Amino acid sequence: MFYWFLKFVALGPLLKVVFRPRAEGVENVPATGPAILASNHLSYADWLFMPLVIPRMVRFVAKAEYFTSPGIKGWLQKNFFSGTGNIPIDRTSGDAASGALVSAKRVLAEGELFGIYPEGTRSHDGRLYRGKTGIARLTLETGVPVIPVAVVGTDVVAPPGKKFGRITRPTVRFGKPLDFSRYAGMENDRFILRSITDEIMYEIMRLSQQEYVDMYASRAKAESKSESKSEPKKLAS
Template sequence: MFYWFLKFIALGPLLKVIFRPRAEGVENVPAEGPAILASNHLSYADWLFMPLVVPRKVSFVAKAEYFTSPGVKGWLQKNFFSGTGNIPIDRSGANAAAGALISAKKVLADGELFGIYPEGTRSHDGRLYRGKTGIARLALETGVPVIPVAVVGTDIVAPPGKTFGRWTRPHVRFGKPMDFSRYAGMENDRFILRSITDEIMYEIMRLSQQEYVDMYATRAKSEAKKAEHGDGEQRKLAS
């Protein structure tokens, strides 16, 4: 109930009045039944605007710590994250990735929508990075369709490293459902998983019109920090 209260009464109407988000292809999201919404990830605001334009509830996974912290702050944090569609990563998994997969399967088994960012982390420079194959494994093991999604403009509203940026109208585009049933039973083939993931990322790229980089975002961030640190050291030496 808290999810719908935030979406239709407390938070959603305010975001719509202030930012007036635009949406295309919402009809590609099924009116009922499970589906995976695979989106690019430009800003922490993505998980606010993408579900805002979808009539149905969209669930994401979040760190279990957000739901288990003690005290009043922990209680408020737990209610906010659960109320905005987030669910804790299942700790019965061998690692975070396995736990996220278990949690996602539970959402889809209940016939709901599950949102995922295949890049695994936010883009630090606005480009689209290589997708991780967990989404392909999830699609094959559950047999549900994948809806590619592009969120544009959220990196202007809330740029990386900042709480607020400049005003703009975020734009959310939904592509046509992608069916991978032809690969049923091949979820342990790493070449198939990579092929499916790349196919999904291509559709996200087409919708978002971002420049694509065939490198994981975490590695790109690390290399950017190293380069920035090196430039800083050179400037110190030069001065």
């Protein structure tokens, strides 16, 4: 109930009036049944605008710590994240990536939409980075189609490192569902997993028109930070 209250009463109408988000290809999102929404990730605002423009709830995984912190703050945090459709990563496997996969499979088994950012983290420079193969394993193990999604303009609304930038009109584009049933039973083949992931990232790139970099975003961020730290030393010398 809290999710729908925020979407249609407390927060959604305000976001629509202020930002007037555009949506393209909404017809590609099924009215019922499970699907994986694979999106680029420019800003923390992505998880607000992507679900806002479609009538169905989109579930995401969130760190388990958001649901287990003690005290009043922890209680508020837990209720907010659970109320907005987020589910904790299942840590029973002892591995965060495997735990996220378990949680995602549970959502899809219930016939819901699951949102995922294949890059694994936000882009620090607006470019699209290499996808992680967890999404390929998820679609093969569940048989659920993948809908590529491009969110454009959210990095202007909330740029990396800032809570708020400036008002612009974000666009959310939904591509046609991708069916990978031809690879059924091959979820342990790392070459197949990479091929599927690259196909998904290509469609996201086509929709978003971002420059693609064949490197993981986490590595690119680390290299960027390292370069920025060494720059003053170069200037000093």
